[in-house]
Amino acid sequence: VQGVRKQAVAVLAALVAPGLSGCRAPAARPAVDPMLAVNTLLPAPEDFAARRIEAGAYPLPRYAHFLAGVRICLDPGHGGDASRRGYKRGPTGVREAEVNLRVAKYLREFLSRAGAEVVLTRQDDCDVSYEQRAAIANDWPADLFISIHHNAVENRPQANHTTVWYHADVDYRPSNLDLARYLCEALHDMLGLPELAPVPLKSDQLMYPEGFAVLRHVQVTAALTEASFFSNPDEEQRLRDPEYNLREAYALFCGLARYAFAGLPRVRSLALGGQQLVAELDDGLRGRRSWGWERQMILSDSIVVRVDGQRVPHTFENEGYVLTAVLPEQLQPGLHTVEIQFQNMFKNSVINPVARIEVSF
Ligand SMILES: [Zn+2]
Numbered sequence: 161v162q163g164v165r166k167q168a169v170a171v172l173a174a175l176v177a178p179g180l181s182g183c184r185a186p187a188a189r190p191a192v193d194p195m196l197a198v199n200t201l202l203p204a205p206e207d208f209a210a211r212r213i214e215a216g217a218y219p220l221p222r223y224a225h226f227l228a229g230v231r232i233c234l235d236p237g238h239g240g241d242a243s244r245r246g247y248k249r250g251p252t253g254v255r256e257a258e259v260n261l262r263v264a265k266y267l268r269e270f271l272s273r274a275g276a277e278v279v280l281t282r283q284d285d286c287d288v289s290y291e292q293r294a295a296i297a298n299d300w301p302a303d304l305f306i307s308i309h310h311n312a313v314e315n316r317p318q319a320n321h322t323t324v325w326y327h328a329d330v331d332y333r334p335s336n337l338d339l340a341r342y343l344c345e346a347l348h349d350m351l352g353l354p355e356l357a358p359v360p361l362k363s364d365q366l367m368y369p370e371g372f373a374v375l376r377h378v379q380v381t382a383a384l385t386e387a388s389f390f391s392n393p394d395e396e397q398r399l400r401d402p403e404y405n406l407r408e409a410y411a412l413f414c415g416l417a418r419y420a421f422a423g424l425p426r427v428r429s430l431a432l433g434g435q436q437l438v439a440e441l442d443d444g445l446r447g448r449r450s451w452g453w454e455r456q457m458i459l460s461d462s463i464v465v466r467v468d469g470q471r472v473p474h475t476f477e478n479e480g481y482v483l484t485a486v487l488p489e490q491l492q493p494g495l496h497t498v499e500i501q502f503q504n505m506f507k508n509s510v511i512n513p514v515a516r517i518e519v520s521f
Contacts, residue, residue, distance in 0.1 A: 228275030250396030346415030
């Protein structure tokens, strides 16, 4: 027995010897270029968010249940771009695409707990065209679309503040400003960044004459968030941390919950009767049957009806929440655009104000 064991030890030694033989330098391997690296965030287990939500620092606010049934499309910006050296990366190589995706997934976890319906435009590190991203929201159709990004600037590493972008000008879609404002205020409250943009809601036409491609193609209520700057060296390191990503997701979640709590006004139905257009309005509040629900919760002077961009006269009846508008007399047969705008008592605007109608007479 002794002899056999000795033999076995000898064989083992022979097997492991090459790896143990002294201080040989490891074979020269090319160092990983941090500007081409993937998985640039600190690792986090799959259930990182799930285990923390509703525990300790991340309670669901009481009003979060007003998000139940709201359809929200989350768009993690960029993806599939790691081979473009240095593209959308912080000073040590943290990739914006990875931060955006993690924040979106954590936000989905919060929203799902509150009963919202959530769709992501991408689930992994892949490239999705702007048109495809918008189509996912438009075809569903989503109620709200949020494109999640982070900011960068050259030559000012200390820059670090929140910007939330809306498409075109302020009249383009007033509900876009509601969404942008709620998101921005919550990010301000919860991230506590060192800088504050004096006017943090910005038009995407400041960057490109046509605006951001993704916001240009989206037809539902939409905003694009840039919570902070990954070009700031301190912020870049925070953005690697799953706990910080979860905090940003929580901020976006709380902003959305407050927005929903204040009511998401909608045009419920639209019908043509002769020269008249009849619409049933929903202020997003009446259905809760709270004390005083029979009273009007739409600001009368905020109601505007446009057909093909032209204002037309209307009457509004509190009883059935029915809006009646008169079509222009010279309207030709065919497809026409109808826009119905109003604000509820929280000043939230209609999230689906535009419809197409077929006129056949
Ligand atoms: Zn971006």
